[in-house]
Amino acid sequence: MNSVVxxxxxxxxxxxxxxxxxxxxxAALAALITDRAGVMNIGLEGIMxxxxxxxxxxxxxxxxxxxxxxxxxxxxxxxxxxxxxxxxNLKADIIxxxxxxxxxxxGGTIFVLYSICGDKGNSTSLKSLTMPSxxxxxxxxxxxxxxxxxxxxxLTYLAFLCVFLIWLLLYKTPLxxxxxxxxxxxxxxxxxxxNVRKVQYIVLVISGILAAVGGAYMSxxxxxxxxxxxxxxRGFIAxxxxxxxxxxxxxxxxxSLIFGAADALATNLQVLDIPVQFVQMIPYAxxxxxxxxxxxxxxxxxxxxxxxx
Amino acid sequence: MQNxxxxxSKTIESRFEVLRVATAIGISLLVALLLITFASxxxxxxxxxxxxxxxxxxxxxxxxxELFIPLxxxxxxxxxxxxxxxxxxxxxxxxFLGGLGAGIIAVxxxxxxxxxxxxxxxxxxxxxxxxxxxxxxMKVKWKANEVVSSLMLxxxxxxxxxxxxxxxxxxxxxGYNASHIFPRSVRLPVIIPRTGVHxxxxxxxxxxxxxxxxxxxxxxxxxxxxxxxNQNFAKYSGIGxxxxxxxxxxxxxxxxxxxxxxQVLGMYTRFSWTTLPGYGWDGILISILANNNxxxxxxxxxxxxxxxxxxxxxxxxxxxxxEVVSIIQAIIVVLIAGKMFLDTYKHKMxxxxxxxxxxxxxxx
Numbered sequence: 072m073n074s075v076v077x078x079x080x081x082x083x084x085x086x087x088x089x090x091x092x093x094x095x096x097x098a099a100l101a102a103l104i105t106d107r108a109g110v111m112n113i114g115l116e117g118i119m120x121x122x123x124x125x126x127x128x129x130x131x132x133x134x135x136x137x138x139x140x141x142x143x144x145x146x147x148x149x150x151x152x153x154x155x156x157x158x159x160n161l162k163a164d165i166i167x168x169x170x171x172x173x174x175x176x177x178g179g180t181i182f183v184l185y186s187i188c189g190d191k192g193n194s195t196s197l198k199s200l201t202m203p204s205x206x207x208x209x210x211x212x213x214x215x216x217x218x219x220x221x222x223x224x225x226l227t228y229l230a231f232l233c234v235f236l237i238w239l240l241l242y243k244t245p246l247x248x249x250x251x252x253x254x255x256x257x258x259x260x261x262x263x264x265x266n267v268r269k270v271q272y273i274v275l276v277i278s279g280i281l282a283a284v285g286g287a288y289m290s291x292x293x294x295x296x297x298x299x300x301x302x303x304x305r306g307f308i309a310x311x312x313x314x315x316x317x318x319x320x321x322x323x324x325x326x327s328l329i330f331g332a333a334d335a336l337a338t339n340l341q342v343l344d345i346p347v348q349f350v351q352m353i354p355y356a357x358x359x360x361x362x363x364x365x366x367x368x369x370x371x372x373x374x375x376x377x378x379x380x
Numbered sequence: 381m382q383n384x385x386x387x388x389s390k391t392i393e394s395r396f397e398v399l400r401v402a403t404a405i406g407i408s409l410l411v412a413l414l415l416i417t418f419a420s421x422x423x424x425x426x427x428x429x430x431x432x433x434x435x436x437x438x439x440x441x442x443x444x445x446e447l448f449i450p451l452x453x454x455x456x457x458x459x460x461x462x463x464x465x466x467x468x469x470x471x472x473x474x475x476f477l478g479g480l481g482a483g484i485i486a487v488x489x490x491x492x493x494x495x496x497x498x499x500x501x502x503x504x505x506x507x508x509x510x511x512x513x514x515x516x517x518m519k520v521k522w523k524a525n526e527v528v529s530s531l532m533l534x535x536x537x538x539x540x541x542x543x544x545x546x547x548x549x550x551x552x553x554x555g556y557n558a559s560h561i562f563p564r565s566v567r568l569p570v571i572i573p574r575t576g577v578h579x580x581x582x583x584x585x586x587x588x589x590x591x592x593x594x595x596x597x598x599x600x601x602x603x604x605x606x607x608x609x610n611q612n613f614a615k616y617s618g619i620g621x622x623x624x625x626x627x628x629x630x631x632x633x634x635x636x637x638x639x640x641x642x643q644v645l646g647m648y649t650r651f652s653w654t655t656l657p658g659y660g661w662d663g664i665l666i667s668i669l670a671n672n673n674x675x676x677x678x679x680x681x682x683x684x685x686x687x688x689x690x691x692x693x694x695x696x697x698x699x700x701x702x703e704v705v706s707i708i709q710a711i712i713v714v715l716i717a718g719k720m721f722l723d724t725y726k727h728k729m730x731x732x733x734x735x736x737x738x739x740x741x742x743x744x
Contacts, residue, residue, distance in 0.1 A: 167717040175709075177706060
């Protein structure tokens with residue numbers, strides 16, 4: 072038991088928490104922005120997987136990691152637009168559209184990978200690049216804290232910056248106000264002249280970009296290659312993180328850190344004498360428990376408001 | 381007097397539905413053919429095996445029928461839950477647990493032939509129900525989103541299954557990660573010699589009929605359909621919405637569980653699943669293709685089975701990966717689920733028809 076406690080409070084562990092939080096945080100922000108406009112995007116998993124692949128392929132083709140990232144982001148934009156067109160123009164249920172994106176991604180990435188590399192498992196044969204790691208000046212010299220906060224991938228810092236940017240977007244810009252109004256009540260939004268469809272198009276594209284950066288992080292930061300199904304449910308966990316984060320960017324950062332910690336715990340506890348399957352289960356089981364807590368507290372809150380009226 | 385050439389808009393709509401499905405399938409196949417042409421050095425060879433491969437030999441056609449069985453169960457399971465408008469994705473996990481449950485009974489208990497298989501399938505169904513009902517209960521009791529909870533449960537089910545396989549069923553003599561060998565008493569007999577087509581195909585057909593009768597000829601099925609179409613209307617007509625939602629997912633879980641059990645007992649001699657089988661996801665395409673109606677599920681399941689086997693043969697005979705089918709699947713789901721797909725065309729047809737009717741009316 073002591074070893075567990077020692078593991079959790081080591082600087083190494085906290086470093087890996089931040090590392091593993093990154094993709095979940097980006098995807099959870101992607102879930103947040105669509106959810107605030109009344110659209111549930113369950114295609115995040117698929118967007119992440121596709122961008123993870125296009126990032127690797129793009130960086131190998133252009134010999135430039137940043138151009139690779141651009142390829143990934145472009146993939147996210149295109150998939151976001153396809154989702155928006157299917158859901159808003161063709162009026163397909165957005166959940167089914169999300170499922171379709173995930174289906175397409177899980178098989179489509181393997182199809183493309185095999186066509187390019189002749190391998191169905193991973194992209195080892197491609198000379199792909201990774202985004203650079205950054206050591207923060209001043210902060211890196213602080214004992215302990217420096218070794219936790221400094222030396223992460225550029226995209227990790229970008230992810231935490233996005234928390235602020237999304238907050239800014241949602242609460243300090245006219246577009247943010249429109250997004251929130253559309254999410255609260257689309258009919259009311261329409262009646263005051265807001266173009267609901269346009270707003271929902273915009274959020275799906277932003278969501279695609281955020282998820283794409285998360286996917287690129289998986290293959291160009293967390294790992295240095297693409298391997299099949301490498302997103303491993305993080306796009307789904309992000310939906311739970313979004314639900315737990317009470318709909319605010321800061322809340323979502325908190326809940327993403329919890330899931331990141333659960334993920335890190337799962338990796339670190341594998342050395343202990345617990346059946347590995349139960350350790351692997353932790354993030355998913357925790358999500359279910361968290362979802363229940365969130366739902367119960369929401370019902371209580373609604374009841375309270377009902378009484379005060 | 382009714383003219384033969386004018387139709388009611390309802391006939392047009394149902395005819396139009398067929399046209400829509402056909403167009404969606406056509407577009408998706410076209411995209412797949414284009415992709416294959418780009419990806420392959422010998423596209424014609426690849427296409428030949430993809431489209432004709434499944435019917436070239438009896439063995440290949442047997443593969444289609446083998447795959448037809450789990451796909452039918454997957455489709456039925458999703459159809460019952462979608463009819464109630466519940467996007468419960470735990471069918472995937474239920475399918476896996478159904479197989480696990482059957483595996484446990486198969487190697488754990490000795491029973492006479494026949495009864496043993498029936499018991500294993502029943503336990504598989506029970507396992508499936510237990511998993512699928514959790515998101516339903518969470519939804520009804522706490523309004524927790526069933527999509528998120530069921531997606532998470534699939535992973536919990538998978539790791540639970542891996543644990544059971546490694547610590548309880550594992551046979552060190554198997555040579556791979558698998559359970560002890562199933563006794564003869566529990567296996568489903570092969571019904572077409574020199575293929576793997578097993579007796580589970582009868583069970584699949586029976587369950588199609590049972591599910592159809594359940595949904596369209598019982599008051600529970602009626603409640604499920606009404607709740608799915610309009611929850612408020614259902615509530616005001618005195619239907620217990622909560623219990624109906626749970627019922628639909630109990631039925632869906634049972635169907636997925638039976639599917640998993642049948643697959644494991646019919647196709648394998650040991651339980652060796654270490655990943656989710658994917659038939660729950662396939663079930664979504666099948667159910668949508670069949671308009672969530674059990675009557676059409678076998679047709680849709682056969683279609684997907686044919687594509688899968690064709691792609692598989694193609695990958696063995698050429699340089700194209702069989703995963704291209706998942707792209708076909710995604711396009712079909714989006715186009716058929718898209719209510720507005722070809723909608724302007726439908727309107728034109730209805731308007732034209734009514735104008736003709738008016739013209740004829742004014743003449744007589």
